[in-house]
Amino acid sequence: MHTEDEVELKVEQFNDSDVSNLIELSSSVCWDYDDQEIKTILSSGKIFGHKNSKGKIVSSAAIVPYDTNLASIGMVIVHSDYRGFGLGKKVTQQCIARVSKETSIMLISTEDGKPLYESLNFRTVDAVHKFLCEDFVCATLEVNNEFTLETYKVGDFHQVMVLDSAAFGGKRSKFLHNRIEQSKRCIVVKNQNREIVGFGLSVQGPINLLVGPVVAPDFKTAASIMKELAANHHGNLRIDVPSGHHDFMTFLHTCGFNKVNEPPVMMKNSSTMPHRDGRLYGIAAQVFG
Known part of the structure; x- marks a missing residue:
């Protein structure tokens, strides 16, 4: 009492x-x-x-x-x-x-x-789809020779921030900088003109390797980012996927992920989600939206 x-x-x-x-x-x-x-x-x-x-x-x-x-x-x-x-x-x-x-x-x-x-x-106003995996086994992916996956460098930040702003629906430079500093790995996707068209990072928690944010021009590129970030990881993984990415979620199932929850996204002072360009395949974490 x-x-x-x-x-x-x-x-x-x-x-x-x-x-x-x-x-x-x-x-x-x-x-x-x-x-x-x-x-x-x-x-x-x-x-x-x-x-x-x-x-x-x-x-x-x-x-x-x-x-x-x-x-x-x-x-x-x-x-x-x-x-x-x-x-x-x-x-x-x-x-x-x-x-x-x-x-x-x-x-x-x-x-x-x-x-x-x-x-x-x-x-x-929406929902996210929480996926967990204990044994990641990636399905065969068709290699896209138009893009290369490279380790993030400090000079990439501006392009990454612009991509994140459009995908997330708001500019969050301070958080993004802090999250990259915290990450276990951060990779960027570059096209043949050496422009960054996608990125992804992973953060090691006490239980799961959390993958996100993942920003990509299409689900196959998002899948390639997921595969790269999960490579050689021995342990549990987690990714929270925004609604609307059925093909990517199907890919996750083939790799050993299971959807365990579909928590609601709620908004105050707005009746809709921030405008997003459809390229956000994995959120950073539920606390960060």
Whole structure:
């Protein structure tokens, strides 16, 4: 039984000194946030939450604002011992208050969290498709000699950012820089004119190698990026695919991936998703939209 002051805690902003405590909170709900992932969130946005009288973090929510009028909310967690007191709503409201009323806010919801977000005027506009793989075995791919896959170099950033902005639906230069720094591998796809037409990166988490974002001109190129990033990896993989990429999802099935979930994408201050050019085959992570 919690005392009155424990359930009327004040929302506070977290920093690097809270990382280990945030990892512990995420582990309590079986989410696989680690040190690097949380530091990327902190360097790209802000994390709010509550601590109990012993200094233990019992709730969290993150807001990641992008360069344009778009932001993403994620990492909304309430410890099981503190549910039912409205902490999740309070930290989500704190995130919303950090951006202007003209900013479109997206989040990827759990089914349990959907009623909370609907009460805050978020509306379902789409879905993502979560795929997991324990044993990656790539099907034979037809080689496209028009493109080459190369290791990302710092000088590639501007072209990569332009591609990401059109594919994601908003410019997010700070986050993209931080994500590339965090990545295990980052590769670019260049055409015969040496122009970058696609890219992909992988991030090693405590459980899965997370692949994304993946941006490509077509599903075969996206498949080639997936194959390259998964090559020689021994362990679990994960990719979250936006709706509308049936051929790519079929390819993933042939490689040993299974779709385990289809969480809704919800928006506030907008009735539709940001305009995307159809080239986003894998999102960075659910916290980043």
